[in-house]
Amino acid sequence: xxxxxxxxxxxxxxxxxxxxxxxxxxxxxxxxxxxxxxxxxxxxxxxxxxxxxxxxxxxxxxxxxxxxxxxxxxxxxxxxxxxxxxxxxxxxxxxxxxxxxxxxxxxxxxxxxxxxxxxxxxxxxxxxxxxxxxxxxxxxxxxxxxxxxxxxxxxxxxxxxxxxxxxxxxxxxxxxxxxxxxxxxxxxxxxxxxxxxxxxxxxxxxxxxxxxxxxxxxxxxxxxxxxxxxxxxxxxxxxxxxxxxxxxxxxxxxxxxxxxxxxxxxxxxxxxxxxxxxxxxxxxxxxxxxxxxxxxxxxxxxxxxxxxxxxxxxxxxxxxxxxxxxxxxxxxxxxxxxxxxxxxxxxxxxxxxxxxxxxxxxxxxxxxxxxxxxxxxxxxxx
Numbered sequence: 594x595x596x597x598x599x600x601x602x603x604x605x606x607x608x609x610x611x612x613x614x615x616x617x618x619x620x621x622x623x624x625x626x627x628x629x630x631x632x633x634x635x636x637x638x639x640x641x642x643x644x645x646x647x648x649x650x651x652x653x654x655x656x657x658x659x660x661x662x663x664x665x666x667x668x669x670x671x672x673x674x675x676x677x678x679x680x681x682x683x684x685x686x687x688x689x690x691x692x693x694x695x696x697x698x699x700x701x702x703x704x705x706x707x708x709x710x711x712x713x714x715x716x717x718x719x720x721x722x723x724x725x726x727x728x729x730x731x732x733x734x735x736x737x738x739x740x741x742x743x744x745x746x747x748x749x750x751x752x753x754x755x756x757x758x759x760x761x762x763x764x765x766x767x768x769x770x771x772x773x774x775x776x777x778x779x780x781x782x783x784x785x786x787x788x789x790x791x792x793x794x795x796x797x798x799x800x801x802x803x804x805x806x807x808x809x810x811x812x813x814x815x816x817x818x819x820x821x822x823x824x825x826x827x828x829x830x831x832x833x834x835x836x837x838x839x840x841x842x843x844x845x846x847x848x849x850x851x852x853x854x855x856x857x858x859x860x861x862x863x864x865x866x867x868x869x870x871x872x873x874x875x876x877x878x879x880x881x882x883x884x885x886x887x888x889x890x891x892x893x894x895x896x897x898x899x900x901x902x903x904x905x906x907x908x909x910x911x912x913x914x915x916x917x918x919x920x921x922x923x924x925x926x927x928x929x930x931x932x933x934x935x936x937x938x939x940x941x942x943x944x945x946x947x948x949x950x951x952x953x954x955x956x957x958x959x960x961x962x963x964x965x966x967x968x969x970x971x972x973x974x975x
Contacts, residue, residue: 595825596633606849608899625635630666631723632663632664632665632691632782632919633665633666634666634704635664635665635666635693635726636665636666636667636668636690636691636692637660637665637666637667637668637690637691637692637693637694637695637919638667638668638669638670638683638686638689638691638693638694638695639653639656639660639667639669639670639694639695639696640655640667640670640672640679640683640686640694640695640696640697640698640949641653641669641670641671641672641681641697641721642656642671642672642674642679642698642699642723643671643672643673643674643699644671644673644695644880645673645674645845646776646821646853646884647669647685647884647885647974648882648884648904649697650671650905650907651671651904652721652722652907655904655905655907655908655909656669656695656721656908656911656912657669657733658908659908659909659911659912660912660915661823663912663915663916663917665919668686668689668691668827670686671683672699674699674820676699676700676703679698679703679704680703680704680706681854682709683696683707683711684707684710686904687707687710687711687714689714692716692717692919693716693717693718693719693832693915693918693919694711694716694717694718694719695719695721695911695915696718696719696720696721696725697721697722697723698718698720698723698725698819699725699780700780700786701725701727701780701781701782701934702726702727702782703724703780703781704725704728705728707741707841708728708730708731709728709730709965711730711763712729712730717730717732717733717734717915717918717919718730718731718732718733718736718898719733719734719914719918720733720735720736720939721735721736721907721911722735722736722737722783722907723736723759723781723783724736724782724783724932724934724939725784725934726782726933726934726935726936727935727936728811728934729937731910731934731935731937731939732918732924732939732940733914733918733924733926733939733940733941734932734939734940734941734942735792735903735907735910735911735941735942735944736783736907736932736941736942736943736944737907737945737946738943738945738946739783739786739787739790740786740787740789740790740931741790741946742786742790742881742900742902742946743786743787743788743789743791743792743793743794743850743899744790744791744793744794744898745788745791745878745946745948746787746790746791746848746850746861746880746881746898746900747790747791747794747795747848747879748761748794748948749897749898749900749948749950750772750846750847750848750877750879750898751764751794751795751798752764752796752897752898752950753846753871753877753879753897753898754768754770754845754846754877756768756798756803759950761766767803768792768798768802768803768804768963769803769804769805770798770803770804770845770846771804771805771806771807771836771842771843771844771845772795772804772805772806772844772845772846772847772848772876773806773807773808773810773830773833773844773846773847774791774806774810774811774816774847774848774864775816775818775826775829775847775848775849775850775858775886776788776813776816776817776818776850777817777821777851777854777855778817778818778819778820778821779813779814779817779819780819782934784813784817784850785813787850787881788813788816788850791848791850794849799811800822801891807837807838807842807844808833808836808837808914809837810833810907818854821850821851821853821854822853822854823853823854823856823857823859825858826849826853826854826855826857826858826861827857827858827860827861828857828861828950830847830857830861830862831859831861831864831865834861834862834865838934844862844867845876846878846879847862847876847877847878847879848875848879849878849879849880849881850879850880850881851880851881851882852880852881852882852884852886852887852896852899853884853885854880855878855880855887855896855899856886856887856890856896858878859875859878859890859895859896860927862875862876863875868895869895870893870894870895871894871895871897872894874936875895877897878896878897879897879898879899879900879901880896880898880899880900881900881902882899882900882901882902883899883900883901883902883949883958883963883964884899885964885968885969885972885973885974886972886973887899887973888949888969888972889952889957889970891949891950891951891954891972892951892954892969892970892974894951897950898948898949899948899949900946900948900949901947901949901957901958901963902944902946902947902950903944903946905963906944907944910942910944912924914942916956924940924942925942926940926941926942927941927942927943928940928942928943929941932944954969958965
């Protein structure tokens with residue numbers, strides 16, 4: 594796996610943080626870790642959901658690197674998409690003396706007992722990219738603007754169909770076009786945000802008949818893919834082809850919320866005789882996370898687009914937030930209204946993202962050293 598250059602942290606980064614006491618689980622008073630201990634005596638525990646996605650491996654490495662460069666001891670663990678495993682790992686982190694927890698949950702509703710234990714031990718909790726729900730003990734949330742990610746995914750489909758241009762202006766195509774809709778895992782709090790942003794963007798085109806969904810499956814429960822599974826997505830696409838397209842109906846586009854799902858869809862479509870590329874008749878397919886296998890497919894004209902959420906920026910923000918808590922300061926939030934976890938609105942920092950098309954891979958991914966040109970050409974991370 595490639596190594597990620599990390600934004601230098603320290604006093605310059607800390608100047609961006611508001612120097613007032615926090616009010617969450619980490620606001621315990623005079624014996625805050627950062628006030629009484631040197632950074633090397635502070636343990637930050639990081640719980641990531643899986644190693645089956647290169648995106649989460651990258652996140653884990655980037656967070657660990659940033660924390661270690663800031664001087665902290667780090668305990669990084671991956672839960673391999675197993676909810677009980679993640680619960681046990683976090684329990685162990687708490688009993689092992691973690692001073693702060695950074696958690697990207699598998700199921701955002703499954704960690705209430707762990708967060709109760711963290712609060713009892715006065716351990717701040719940062720929810721990382723996926724919001725932890727149904728607990729008052731979530732101190733902060735670092736993520737991207739997930740509703741706008743959904744808008745961008747739907748927009749990329751519209752661009753691919755020719756209804757819009759990349760600059761957002763109206764395209765030359767008129768339709769009607771047939772599309773199908775996929776959503777993420779419903780135990781991930783981000784999935785409904787992606788879906789709502791996408792559906793709000795596509796709804797005017799459904800209303801005027803420019804877009805149709807021949808399967809009729811337009812509810813998130815019908816479109817959802819548990820655990821964001823590539824294999825499950827392939828199976829659902831195969832079933833859709835059998836039920837709605839066996840009479841020769843053409844499929845023009847597919848809304849996909851994640852690159853792994855996109856690749857499952859592509860496999861089903863190619864096995865059905867479509868493609869092998871967009872130029873040869875493969876439908877327009879969106880994605881997310883700029884996984885190298887999908888970036889390669891975009892470069893080859895197979896997948897149309899993906900959303901690039903730079904994990905280096907997200908990890909950097911998580912480290913800045915951790916430094917604030919550990920020094921008794923209040924982290925900088927740029928959103929204090931959007932992310933209600935069912936118990937409280939969690940102060941959040943939302944980062945920006947980019948849409949990757951074939952014509953900006955070099956500028957946004959290669960020039961920024963996220964992927965190398967050789968990795969894009971091969972589709973394999975070095």
